[in-house]
Amino acid sequence: MKSKITITEIAQKSGVSVSTVSRVLNNSPSVSQKKRERIQQIIDEHNYTPSVFARGMINQTTKNIGVILPDITNPYFASLFLQIESFALKNMYATLMFNTMFSRDSRRFDTHLTEEDYFKIILEKQVDGVLILGGQIDKEDIADSFIHALNQLHQHVPVVVVGSKIEGCECLFVERNLKQGVTSIVHHFIALGHDRIGFIGGEPGIRVTSSRIEAFSKAMKSLGQSVYNPYIVTSDYYAPDGYAAMIQLLDANPDRLPSAVIAHNDMVALGAIRAMKDRGVHCPEQIAIASCDQFQLSDFSIPRLTSMDQHNEYLGRMAVLQMISAINGSDETITINHSPELVIRESCGATFKSG
Amino acid sequence: MKSKITITEIAQKSGVSVSTVSRVLNNSPSVSQKKRERIQQIIDEHNYTPSVFARGMINQTTKNIGVILPDITNPYFASLFLQIESFALKNMYATLMFNTMFSRDSRRFDTHLTEEDYFKIILEKQVDGVLILGGQIDKEDIADSFIHALNQLHQHVPVVVVGSKIEGCECLFVERNLKQGVTSIVHHFIALGHDRIGFIGGEPGIRVTSSRIEAFSKAMKSLGQSVYNPYIVTSDYYAPDGYAAMIQLLDANPDRLPSAVIAHNDMVALGAIRAMKDRGVHCPEQIAIASCDQFQLSDFSIPRLTSMDQHNEYLGRMAVLQMISAINGSDETITINHSPELVIRESCGATFKSG
DNA sequence: CTGTTAGCGCGTTCAC
DNA sequence: GTGAACGCGCTAACAG
Numbered sequence: 237m238k239s240k241i242t243i244t245e246i247a248q249k250s251g252v253s254v255s256t257v258s259r260v261l262n263n264s265p266s267v268s269q270k271k272r273e274r275i276q277q278i279i280d281e282h283n284y285t286p287s288v289f290a291r292g293m294i295n296q297t298t299k300n301i302g303v304i305l306p307d308i309t310n311p312y313f314a315s316l317f318l319q320i321e322s323f324a325l326k327n328m329y330a331t332l333m334f335n336t337m338f339s340r341d342s343r344r345f346d347t348h349l350t351e352e353d354y355f356k357i358i359l360e361k362q363v364d365g366v367l368i369l370g371g372q373i374d375k376e377d378i379a380d381s382f383i384h385a386l387n388q389l390h391q392h393v394p395v396v397v398v399g400s401k402i403e404g405c406e407c408l409f410v411e412r413n414l415k416q417g418v419t420s421i422v423h424h425f426i427a428l429g430h431d432r433i434g435f436i437g438g439e440p441g442i443r444v445t446s447s448r449i450e451a452f453s454k455a456m457k458s459l460g461q462s463v464y465n466p467y468i469v470t471s472d473y474y475a476p477d478g479y480a481a482m483i484q485l486l487d488a489n490p491d492r493l494p495s496a497v498i499a500h501n502d503m504v505a506l507g508a509i510r511a512m513k514d515r516g517v518h519c520p521e522q523i524a525i526a527s528c529d530q531f532q533l534s535d536f537s538i539p540r541l542t543s544m545d546q547h548n549e550y551l552g553r554m555a556v557l558q559m560i561s562a563i564n565g566s567d568e569t570i571t572i573n574h575s576p577e578l579v580i581r582e583s584c585g586a587t588f589k590s591g
Numbered sequence: 592m593k594s595k596i597t598i599t600e601i602a603q604k605s606g607v608s609v610s611t612v613s614r615v616l617n618n619s620p621s622v623s624q625k626k627r628e629r630i631q632q633i634i635d636e637h638n639y640t641p642s643v644f645a646r647g648m649i650n651q652t653t654k655n656i657g658v659i660l661p662d663i664t665n666p667y668f669a670s671l672f673l674q675i676e677s678f679a680l681k682n683m684y685a686t687l688m689f690n691t692m693f694s695r696d697s698r699r700f701d702t703h704l705t706e707e708d709y710f711k712i713i714l715e716k717q718v719d720g721v722l723i724l725g726g727q728i729d730k731e732d733i734a735d736s737f738i739h740a741l742n743q744l745h746q747h748v749p750v751v752v753v754g755s756k757i758e759g760c761e762c763l764f765v766e767r768n769l770k771q772g773v774t775s776i777v778h779h780f781i782a783l784g785h786d787r788i789g790f791i792g793g794e795p796g797i798r799v800t801s802s803r804i805e806a807f808s809k810a811m812k813s814l815g816q817s818v819y820n821p822y823i824v825t826s827d828y829y830a831p832d833g834y835a836a837m838i839q840l841l842d843a844n845p846d847r848l849p850s851a852v853i854a855h856n857d858m859v860a861l862g863a864i865r866a867m868k869d870r871g872v873h874c875p876e877q878i879a880i881a882s883c884d885q886f887q888l889s890d891f892s893i894p895r896l897t898s899m900d901q902h903n904e905y906l907g908r909m910a911v912l913q914m915i916s917a918i919n920g921s922d923e924t925i926t927i928n929h930s931p932e933l934v935i936r937e938s939c940g941a942t943f944k945s946g
Numbered sequence: 947c948t949g950t951t952a953g954c955g956c957g958t959t960c961a962c
Numbered sequence: 963g964t965g966a967a968c969g970c971g972c973t974a975a976c977a978g
Contacts, residue, residue, distance in 0.1 A: 237746070237747060237748065237749075238746045238747055240747070242954095242955060242956085243955065243956060244955075244956095252964080252965085253964070253965045254955090254956075254957095254965085254966095255957080255958085255964075255965060255966080256964065256965075258956070258957060259963095259964090261956095261957095262957080267963070267964085268963065268964095271963090285714070285715045286955080286956070287648070287717070287954090287956070288644075288647070288653075288715065288716065288717045289644050289647040289651075289717070289954080289955070289956090290644075290648060290954075290955035290956035290957085290970090291955085291956065291957080292643070292644040292647075293645060293954095293956070293957090293969095293970045293971070293972095294956060294957050294969090294970060295957080296594070296644075296970095298643075300687070300716070307673070308669050308672060308673050309669045309670055309887070311664070311666075314663050314664045314669050317663060318662070318663050318664050318690055321663075321688060321690055322690060322692075325689070325712070330687050330689070331687065331688060332655070332685050332686065333686060334676070334680070334685070335673055335676055335677060357680070357685070359640065360640045361643065361655070361685055362643045391592070391593045392595070393592065394592075475887065475888055475891040476890075476891075478891075479891060503888070506888060506891050507891050510893065510895075532664070532829075532830065533858070533861060533888070535830075535831075536830040536831075536833075536834065536861050536862050536865040537861070537865070537892065537893075538864070538865065538868055538892075538893045540865075597970090597971060598971060599971075599972095607948080607949085608948070608949045609949090609971085609972075610950080610972095610974090611947090611948060611949075613972070613973060614947095616972095616973095617973080621947055621948080622948085623947065623948090641971080642970090642971050642972070644970080644971075644972090645954085645971035645972035645973085646971085646972065647954095647972095648953095648954045648955070648970095648971080648972070649953095649954060649971095649973050649974080650973080651954095
């Protein structure tokens, strides 16, 4: 392994002192044009880059940020992370990723680390900030010890979480508009003439879930519709969960099926449609489906999925922006204003009904 | 931001010298049990962790590895990366991820960085090793400048690439068995009585693609089947590409459709099935489909996808193992021996034919 | 077994 | 405009 050239050597080769080299490195104005150019040339020639170690020792920064999320295999996190990574890099920050596998579905994973263990690891990595996407932070009742650990972490580096604000947690929050999506779908279904509407998917006890179910109830009631509890089945966020939820819903209401069902996301919707097919129930003719979170394949499934485009690109960028602003010592809170957008395809039956 | 406590302070609080503290930190045997315990306790009490900067300054390591891949949003890379991240962490390495967005499909992305730019960035990050998954390395004819850059990078840190060996490239390679999967599917289709078999998906000019098409031809010929070129349509790796490829295939062979088609991966298969549906062609009755790379949703699509489980978990672990072994100065090459496994579901028509 | 000392590569005074 | 000298937190080599 060829070791890197140091500032001292550059100084020698340029016939100046290290401080002068340091000055051109940091764009200090007080260097004569001539010397600057000569030195810069030698730097380029030797492909020299300053040691991050020596640098970090002085200003205590790595230009790295840590991202903690449950599972990169989940398309929601993948698309969010992609935006985060690229936007961070544009701002000269690289990204360390940690999958906590915190989720009911991933118990199969042989990891024994808690999220608090990850906090410790990430702190040792001396990142300049940490971004938290989902996980325990989304639980309905969070262990005090977790909040405590979070606050403690936040004392060392800025922590921004993408999720709803939590009482007693001092971290920065970037909130997404969880409710508007459900509300739009309810309106859409009602407009289509549905009156028996259900909701499936999402892990119980998780705020993303309850928040959507709540928005569902509220929207229904505000339109004079009654909410029928057997039409609400929670499970989790993946396709097998949508499958299980739909089977349960079908079995529980054999002679009074819902006419439309809202799925927590596209994977849940796909699973649900699969379940219906296996039970000989047609989508959208017998039960229409729409999902609150669009993934990549919505336009290619059978039937094509009607879903909400949550504009995750925007969300990711905002999170990074908030992060950088906090790293730079600002305490300003960035408010985000994204409007989920209903994309009508086939599974909601809109074209079916109108045609 | 509360700054971290240093080794000096720990030493003072314990009433010993810094070197003694350093010794317990590094598990040096030559410290008396009593002192060791006392010091360890103080360390824990204050939640002290050594500075990565000062450490790196001396042994030139960060305990970070860099991973360069085209697009984490692609399920293949996501599942591979998940394994890499978790296995690396188990070995005390954290993972820096970079999405190059190198792919025809991602031109929409407003990035102007070439992979060589990434090499530079990653080198500055002082990672202990870099892992390369796909991208330009997979091209049929690679620019010499790329190989050169790769070799140069490899002079500084170990570089291991998951892909087929390349002439003139000094990096380490972990190869996956690309051909066996296609071969199995051909055998399966032939056994099912098909005689007009096609292949779709994969970007032309990419070795993953040509290698599979080659295996396809070879398997066909070895079974006495002739390969009909209009049945082979390349495009890319995502659902829209599968869709386009199938449309093209259908349009080009209106009165002599293939009876079975092999798709490069599940997304391509999904797109293809969608295209068939839109054209009123039934799967598997009129055209059976099977894919070479299984993703998460194969079991929930309509029809369920017959595909190859490539056991990516294993591949990811091998790559990390090879990486760590190289970091530790070993020049041993790890050979990997994974057997892709055919998972028969509905889209190949096996159950349809037999039932 | 334990303490002392000398750097590691860089940014930052402070003189010149 | 420029250079010499110091120190960041730690490990390694040496001396006791």
